[in-house]
Amino acid sequence: MNYSPLNPYKMTTISFPKKATLIMMMATFIMLAQFRVSAASAPSGLSEAYTQYHALQLALAGDNAMAAQKAAIDLKADLKDIRGAGKALSAATGIAGTQVITTQRKWFSSLSTDMMALLKAHVPKGSMIYVHYCPMAKAYWLSNSKTIKNPYYGQKMSDCGSTTGMIM
Secondary structure (H helix, E strand, O other), X not given: OEEOOOOOOOEEOOOHXXXXXXXXXXXXXXXXXXXXXXXXXXXXXXXXXXXHHHHHHHHHHOOOHHHHHHHHHHHHHHHOOOOOOHHHHHHXXXXXXXXXXXXXXXHHHHHHHHHHHHHHXXXXXXXXXXXXXXXXOOEEEEEOOOOOOOOOOHHHHOOOOEEEEEEO
16 A cells, blocks of 8 residues: 555555565665675684784784784684685785794785775774784784884884774
């Protein structure tokens, strides 16, 4: 039944084609709403992957190539089952394959860009991730803290950089 704006007491019936169209529109809306909820939720393992990424960032900031390699190995394990993480997985593999810190730092730049894209698309619940930039390396990195701990130059320039944004 439809409401008639000219006569509020008069109701009209909906014809069959209009009912079918209305039902199809409602069904489509419900399906899209369900898809949107599932697409927005973070993939399983992304939160763990970010934890390993952060451990890697701190290891590089502390000039600890062995700890960086270990964190990259753990990060690889977390990334392997996340859809869309192929580039990040490749960069983590590059870091895990060496103990040469300058090489690890080059891979880390790519890893940071890829992790930033993943995290922007699927923000883990309750997270506040800071985006930092190093003008010397011309590269970004992510952190749990607003405090700058530069992974590209380590302890010799640990506070070089600035906070450029947040992912939350």
